[in-house]
Amino acid sequence: MNQDVLDEAVLRPSQRSALAELTTPPAPQAPPRRAPRVDKNVRVAIVHDWLVTYAGAERVLEQIVACFPDADLFSVVDFLDDRSFLRGKPVTTSFIQKLPKARTKYRAYLPLMPIAIEQLDVSAYDVVISSSHAVAKGVLTGPDQVHISYVHSPIRYAWDLQHQYLQQSKLTNGPKSALARLILHYIRNWDIRTSNSVDTFVANSQFIARRIRKVYQRDAHVIFPPVDVDAFVLHEQKEDFYLTASRMVPYKKIDLIVEAFARMPQRRLVVIGDGPDMQKIRAKAAPNVEIMGYQPFKVLQDKMQRAKAFVFAAEEDFGISVVEAQACGTPVIAYGKGGALETVRDLSSSRPTGMFFEEQRAESIIAAVEEFDTHASRFVAADCRANAERFSAAHFRERFFAHVRSAVPALQGASLPVYEPYVATPAVSGAAQAPRVLAIDQSGVLGGAELSLLEIVKALRARIEVVLFDDGPFRTALDTAGVNVSVLDSGALREVRKQGGTPPLGQALKGVAALVRATVARARHADVIYANTQRAMVIGALAGRLARRPVVWHLRDIVSAEHFGRKQLRIIKWCAKLGLAHVIANSAASARAFADLTGFDEKQIDVVFNGIAAAPFDALRNVPVATLRARLKLPQDAYLVGSFSRLARWKGQHVLLEAMVLNPHMHAVLVGAPLFGEDPYEVELRAFVANHGLGDRVHFLGFQHDIAACMCAVDAVAHTSITPEPFGRVIVEGMLAQRPVVAARAGGVLEIVEDGVNGVLCEPGDAHGLADVLAELRSNTALRERLVRNGYQTAIARFGTAAYVAGVERILKGVVGGKKAR
Known part of the structure; x- marks a missing residue:
């Protein structure tokens, strides 16, 4: 320095000192600024x-x-x-x-x-x-x-x-x-x-x-930062629950708030937000604590308006959410340090808008909530709103412009420009601008294709609309992500299956026509149609032709006779010629099969590996396996081999059960449910378990939202598909969970797993080979450690969400900028 x-x-x-003042020569005066x-x-x-x-x-x-x-x-x-x-x-x-x-x-x-x-x-x-x-x-x-x-x-x-x-x-x-x-x-x-x-x-x-x-x-x-208080409406009728909302990172101390309310079972807490600490916070929640995760603004606004009080435990420089709560007329219980001291009036005021607790400890929060209940009648919603209005955006502009004007002589006579909301000018060409996307998917369930699409829509949230042909958990996940989503009635088309099952022709055509009309209406407001599944691709190709919009199909299947019936393959081939501008394949195996079937120009096919977020798995890194097993009601001391996919014959869960018969020292954990009319297969699996006396060694967990927790609870992950897998999302998830992976040697799996390096390959359907590999994994510590170390590095380096989203976005931009609907 x-x-x-x-x-x-x-x-x-x-x-x-006085001596220094007398003996130090006067500092030279700076020349005046021009x-x-x-x-x-x-x-x-x-x-x-x-x-x-x-x-x-x-x-x-x-x-x-x-x-x-x-x-x-x-x-x-x-x-x-x-x-x-x-x-x-x-x-x-x-x-x-x-x-x-x-x-x-x-x-x-x-x-x-x-x-x-x-x-x-x-x-x-x-x-x-x-x-x-x-x-x-x-x-x-x-x-x-x-x-x-x-x-x-x-x-x-x-x-x-x-x-x-x-x-x-x-x-x-x-x-x-x-x-x-x-x-x-x-x-x-x-x-x-x-x-x-x-x-x-x-x-x-x-x-x-x-x-x-x-x-x-x-x-x-x-000059206090601007808060959009006009986006929040005063609501005087409060309900009997407390609210906290924040990104779940350590310094926000959401875990302390949850811990405090878990010790107050008579009081209800609603938690909105997402982030790295989500799993840690879920682990501390009790039945009286509702963890809602990320929510769109309208949900946050509604909860903030109706909450009895907003609880805030961070030491923030300012704390915008504290002001937003007061704009709704909701008082605040806040940690008494940082910016909250300047935005909340406590009980010492004649018109209080909240109160403070002294320490970032659960006990301090509990005491503050109890004191708040004692003085609840002193908090008036209108007083909270009036206090919040001191921090409006208009007030910020006035004060900031006045400050700059006073510091710049040439601006002495200037006046603050009239504020006008910005309206974007429509782009002359789509090439230079981020395109508006209409994404369509046939399913309401949370399968692998839908989880992959979810990563895309989270990144493009501001300029993507999603249309589903069925309702279900996927629609809920999209709502949670704040995405504009609508569900169309697919009618008789729900009965269409990959293997060729179809409803009567008249009903099918009627259903197709209805979906196409509704999709065309939405496509006119988009630059590109992005189809995520095969049935959605058919509707998208027809709608794109009518709406004169390019259609991109994200191909997540191997389009071969092993996966599709003859009618479906003919339809795919016809749609490729009719209305597909580009195809994104999730593996080279998927791309080759599509090119062989359709003769599509290879320049119009790109391979983009699915991106899978590491955060849910990394968040569990320090959670004991015993805790996860207790939560899932799994045995503590058993060697558990997990299977993670919907229950379907081609997914090969029966192969894993046959391997369990051959290997009495292991347990199987089946995570997944029959989703598309595959209930008889589940019945078959359960009958196999009963007939072979495996009831205490096979654990059916059904559909699970928290796949990361399930994977981190097992000792190894088995991928047992008996026909070629287009990609193999479960394999990458197992690598992120830092568990050794055994996979079937076929399809897109070969683009992920290097045998003996980051995983082990077995022949599809070979129960004896699978049993031998699992036994080797159980006994060979050095092999397990090598597979886990290399597998995690593979997953992070090749299958991260950033590269995945960037790849899809680049292709969509290129199609809009350089191609027209076929």
Whole structure:
């Protein structure tokens, strides 16, 4: 650090002696700043840390852009899909934008961000406004530029939260820890140095202003961040339940709230949100605690309006959800530290809007809830709403624009632009814009195809609509993900099966016509139709032809006589010629079979491996196997071999049962249910178990939502399909669960498993071979460890969700930009 800066940091003016004041020569006066000329427009640049999502910092950025609609934008990276909050503005980015895996691993480039932000050239602007919680305030400015920095927080993980960050990242000791500490030390020095180039700081709360004072030795003007209070309606009638809503990450302390209410069975708690701590939080829940997971805004709004109180246990810089709850007229029970102290009026006020607890402990929350019940009559919904309105977006724009105007002489006579909601201009060509997608799927159940589609719609949520031909758990999952979804009545078409079963021709044609009409109506608002299943592809091809929209089929089957009847194969071949612009295959095996059947141009077929999220499995890494087995009512000491798929003959669960007869030292766990008229097969399996005396060694768990927990509860995963599998999602999930995988040697499986390296291959239908391999796995520790280690690396490197989503999105964009409906 520069010695002058260090001296100033150590010996502040208020601490200097009288002798020092007399003997130190007066500091030279800085020359006056050249004010921007008033006879020209003031040029404004807005610099933001990174643009990857729409969260609290981006809400502030949205309103700053509204204050200065002609400003130019700069950011370290920009990977936004929905750009509406930026009013369609382009963004100048740094060299990190083009580095490998920057879209998903941009935080890993933190050591390069100081130099990256310094390479953004804003020298042509009169005013620079940085929106900073990391490095944006470090942008280089000249002596005649005014730099105003709205600070959400100094870099938290480099300052007071460093030790918490290192613990959560498991970097408390060792060489990596030393390197991380060295990097954070460098960032702290850089952070202090660059604070000197900021002319005026704005903080989002008094709490952050104090942090700025402590870190930078600078005062900050406080302007609370904008909250969209108009999106929440005052609701005076409250119901007898408490609410908490947040992303489930450690510092939010949702687990403490759940633990507290689990010890208060007479009180009901509703929890909304998702994140890495989900499994940990579910484990602490009691019957009086409802874990809803991620919910669309309308559900959150409804629960927030009707809740008796909103419970908040995090130490936040501000805490937008606390204000949103009060906008609904709902009082708040909050941890008494951080920004909540500035947004909630406690019982010492004549018009209280909530109360505080002193410690982040379950006991403290319990005491606060009990005290809240005692004083419940003092909380008035209208008072909560009035308090929340102090933090409206309009109020933020007025205060922020006034602050910038007072700091820039050339803006003295300027007035705040009239706020107008942004309406996107329709694109001239779909090639340059992210396309609007109509996704269609025939099923309401949560099969492998539907789970894979769910990853796509989560990523493209803002510009995708989903149509299902049947209702069920998949529709619920889509609702939970906040996706626009509708269910069409498929009528007699529900009876169509891959193997050729069909309803009477008249009924079938009537059902097809109805689905096509409804799909055409929706397709007119989309740029591309994305069909996820075979029956959906047929409807999509017809609808695409009528609506003049390109159709992309995500092929998740091997289209051969082993999987489809002759009629279905003819229909697939006909639809390929009629209306398919492109095919995405989930494996090379699927792609080859489709090309052989249809003669489709190979340039119109791409292979994109399914992406499977590691987070649900990683979240269970520290959960004891005994805990998972107890939850699922599985034996604690047995060697458990798991099968994970719907109960269907071609999935080969009977092969695993035959192997159990040959291997008396093992148990089989069958996770799955008959989904498509395959109930007789389940009856057959149960009869086999009874006839061979396997009742105490075979465990039918039926359909399970938490596949990760089931996989982490077993010792090995068996994939036993007797006909070629198009992909083999279960195999990758087993690798992510860090369990050794045994799989059938056919189809797409061969593109995942390298025999003896990351899994073991057996001949399809060979029960003796399967029994021998499972026995070897049980006794050979070195083999198990090698398969687990290599399998996990394979799953992460080749089958991650980011690459999967990016691949599908790239193809959809290419089809919209370069192809027409066939």
